[in-house]
Amino acid sequence: MAIEFKLPELGENIESADVLTVLVSPGDRIQKEQGVIEIETDKATIEVPSAVTGTIKEVLIKAGDKVKVGQAIITVEESGGKKEDMSKEQKSSAAKSEISVEAKLEKKPLPKEPEKKQGGATVEMKMPELGENIDSADVLNVLVKAGDVIEKNQGILEIETDKATIEVPSAYRGKVVEVLVNAGAKAAVGQPIIKIELSEEEEAEAEPVKKEITEIEEKPPEHGMESVEQEIPRGVRESILPGEKDSQPPITKGAAPAAPSVRRIARELGVDVNKVHGTGPAGRISMDDVKNYVKKLNEERSQRPAATVKQEPLPDFAKFGAIEKRPMSSIRSKTAEHLSYAWTSVPHVTQHDKADISELEKMRKAFNPKVEKAGGKLTVTAILLKIIASALKVFPQFNASIDMEKKEIIYKNYFNIGIAVDTEHGLIVPVIKEVDKKNLFELSVEMNTIAEKARIRKISLEELQGGCFTITNLGGIGGTYFTPIINSPEVAILGVSRSLYEPVFIDGKFEPRLTLPLSLSYDHRIIDGADAARFLRWVCEALEQPMKILIEG
Numbered sequence: 001m002a003i004e005f006k007l008p009e010l011g012e013n014i015e016s017a018d019v020l021t022v023l024v025s026p027g028d029r030i031q032k033e034q035g036v037i038e039i040e041t042d043k044a045t046i047e048v049p050s051a052v053t054g055t056i057k058e059v060l061i062k063a064g065d066k067v068k069v070g071q072a073i074i075t076v077e078e079s080g081g082k083k084e085d086m087s088k089e090q091k092s093s094a095a096k097s098e099i100s101v102e103a104k105l106e107k108k109p110l111p112k113e114p115e116k117k118q119g120g121a122t123v124e125m126k127m128p129e130l131g132e133n134i135d136s137a138d139v140l141n142v143l144v145k146a147g148d149v150i151e152k153n154q155g156i157l158e159i160e161t162d163k164a165t166i167e168v169p170s171a172y173r174g175k176v177v178e179v180l181v182n183a184g185a186k187a188a189v190g191q192p193i194i195k196i197e198l199s200e201e202e203e204a205e206a207e208p209v210k211k212e213i214t215e216i217e218e219k220p221p222e223h224g225m226e227s228v229e230q231e232i233p234r235g236v237r238e239s240i241l242p243g244e245k246d247s248q249p250p251i252t253k254g255a256a257p258a259a260p261s262v263r264r265i266a267r268e269l270g271v272d273v274n275k276v277h278g279t280g281p282a283g284r285i286s287m288d289d290v291k292n293y294v295k296k297l298n299e300e301r302s303q304r305p306a307a308t309v310k311q312e313p314l315p316d317f318a319k320f321g322a323i324e325k326r327p328m329s330s331i332r333s334k335t336a337e338h339l340s341y342a343w344t345s346v347p348h349v350t351q352h353d354k355a356d357i358s359e360l361e362k363m364r365k366a367f368n369p370k371v372e373k374a375g376g377k378l379t380v381t382a383i384l385l386k387i388i389a390s391a392l393k394v395f396p397q398f399n400a401s402i403d404m405e406k407k408e409i410i411y412k413n414y415f416n417i418g419i420a421v422d423t424e425h426g427l428i429v430p431v432i433k434e435v436d437k438k439n440l441f442e443l444s445v446e447m448n449t450i451a452e453k454a455r456i457r458k459i460s461l462e463e464l465q466g467g468c469f470t471i472t473n474l475g476g477i478g479g480t481y482f483t484p485i486i487n488s489p490e491v492a493i494l495g496v497s498r499s500l501y502e503p504v505f506i507d508g509k510f511e512p513r514l515t516l517p518l519s520l521s522y523d524h525r526i527i528d529g530a531d532a533a534r535f536l537r538w539v540c541e542a543l544e545q546p547m548k549i550l551i552e553g
Contacts, residue, residue: 002057004072005036005050009291016068019061023047024074028056033261036074037061046268049261049287054078124180124192125171130161130461136188137161138330139181140457144194148176156194159187160330165457174198258285266290271297331426342488347524350483351532355540357499358514363546367440376444380496380516381419381473385443387542388469388494389415389435390549395535399468401489402526409526412468418487419447420472421454428454429487431467475499475516484521491526494539495519516543 010017017039024036035047054076061073130137137159144156155167177195181187258266258273262285266273269290276293278285317323328336357380364378371378392399392415401410415436418429430450435443453459470487473496484495497517503510520536542548 002075002077003052004060005052005074005076006070006072007039007048007067008051008287009069009295010046014069016066017046019063019065019067022059022061022063024056024059026056026058030054030056030076033259035261039067046265047261048073049265050076052076052078122177122195122197123172125156125194125196127187127189127191127193128168128171129189130159130166134161134189136186137166139183139185139187140165142179142181142183143167144176144179146176146178150174150176150196157181157187160457161461166460167458168193170194170196172196172198257283262287262290269294329425331428335427338488339485342486346486346488348483348486348521349524349529349532350519350521351529351536352481352517352519353533353536353540354515354517355543356504356513357516357543360543360546361499361514371441371444374441374445376441376446376448378440378444379447380475380499381471382440382444382447383543384471384473384494384496384539385417385419385432385435385447386440387539387549388417388471390542390552391535391538392469393436394538394552395531397527397531398492398522398535400491400526402491402523404525414466414468416466416468418467418470418490419451420470421451423455423457425457428459428464429467429470430454430459430463431465433466469493471496480517481519484519486521486523491523492532492535493521495521 007017019037020040021038022036023038024030030036030050030053032051032053033049036050038047040046057075057077059074061067061071067073127137138161139157140160141158142156143158144150144154150156150170150173152171152173153169156170157168159166159168175197177197179194181191181193187193257278258276263273265287266276271290271293273285273290276285276289277283278289280286280289360380360383364380364383368378376382396411397409399412399415401412402408403410414434416431416433417435418431421428421430430453432438432443432446432450438446450459450463453463467487467490469490470484470493472484472493474482475496475498477498479497480500481497482495484493486493495518497519499514499516501512502515504513504515505511506513518536518539520532520539522532538548538552
């Protein structure tokens with residue numbers, strides 16, 4: 001049966017493309033995923049793969065034409081029935097033909113043997129990926145020097161990204177030959193950072209895998225390109241020959257399963273295929289998955305609010321007196337950008353209230369010695385962690401995020417709470433995970449540990465992600481009320497000020513009571529003022545009557 005193959009969708013706002021080359025002719029037999037035409041859009045040059053296997057009946061376009069998305073480009077007589085079945089020899093021939101097409105795009109010569117030195121092969125270790133949208137980092141300290149013998153996973157560099165300070169571990173065991181970066185430099189992801197002479201054990205582990213690559217490269221398989229991918233162990237090129245430079249990124253351990261043609265189109269579109277969610281069998285990534293990912297990225301970019309306020313030029317302050325200029329740290333710079341985004345994109349409202357914590361303070365002081373023996377400190381913030389987790393269950397709209405583009409509210413069924421920590425390098429918000437499943441002893445110890453890690457810049461990226469709600473406590477410094485900025489994409493943040501004694505009229509007379517000022521900022525797009533007042537009052541009552549958590553939380 002003859003069918004028309006049409007130009008597929010190419011991405012957001014791309015409706016047509018120019019035909020550069022037609023790669024097939026009438027009578028040609030094509031395989032699924034084999035390139036049929038090469039086109040140029042306003043973003044990239046792309047080879048369009050066939051979605052079917054069969055014989056070309058007619059080519060409906062020519063080089064130089066402009067084709068629209070959805071326009072028929074070829075007609076194909078699909079394979080089917082006994083007459084179309086191929087012998088084993090023909091299948092082998094077709095598979096080799098497909099391999100030759102893919103080889104023009106993907107297959108690279110086996111890299112040369114690593115440089116041999118006395119004791120083992122020398123490899124370059126590169127800066128690993130550091131997280132979403134992080135392309136580089138500042139090198140704070142180099143923890144090794146030439147001649148040092150290091151173990152796998154031993155720290156070699158201390159770096160600072162715009163989110164945290166991280167220690168980079170070694171991927172190899174051996175002897176440091178040369179350190180390629182210095183403290184104070186900026187290192188990009190993928191940049192070589194040290195050369196290591198592998199230990200004999202490390203080389204011995206690599207040898208069988210290297211032999212397997214050579215056998216696969218020298219003997220093409222008989223069952224198509226996809227089986228080649230299955231036969232070559234993931235991580236081979238990166239772990240054995242990391243110094244190879246190539247337009248085709250090495251398939252690393254844990255890399256996404258995708259055909260070479262899919263990887264090529266992903267590269268052409270500037271997409272990291274490992275970040276694409278595969279919808280095929282066993283998570284396999286298709287052309288449609290890549291296009292949908294690109295479409296999603298474009299939609300996200302369109303959601304970002306344009307800067308409406310342009311900064312006025314600053315005067316020459318040096319005319320008025322002595323000045324000193326210092327560059328922003330990565331953390332301070334990122335904090336400024338994030339809070340500017342949150343302030344301009346989220347309609348903030350702040351609600352104030354205060355709680356009588358006279359009785360709570362007595363209990364806190366009574367139990368604190370036991371908590372200190374366990375390595376923590378029972379603070380009002382630790383108690384608020386437990387109270388907020390319960391309040392989020394009673395008021396689920398506070399444990400949510402909003403998607404204005406899709407007009408959706410995402411409700412979260414987990415309870416991770418961020419704690420704003422003031423450090424000499426800037427504001428950092430580590431996240432305490434699964435607060436609702438931990439007791440006050442566990443929360444106090446974990447909060448003390450994670451806050452200390454933030455202050456000494458040993459916090460990990462994982463410990464800064466996944467928050468649902470944030471608490472910021474300025475009580476140790478002073479003040480009464482303030483207006484905290486929401487840590488978007490969260491929808492609320494609780495500000496805590498210094499407790500103070502106030503006269504409270506009780507049973508016909510004034511009594512001195514210890515009160516705690518609280519400030520709740522919330523996203524007015526999803527939370528109404530009445531709900532915010534109820535939420536904050538619930539928190540105050542839980543501080544005043546802790547049994548409320550057991551009864552309602």
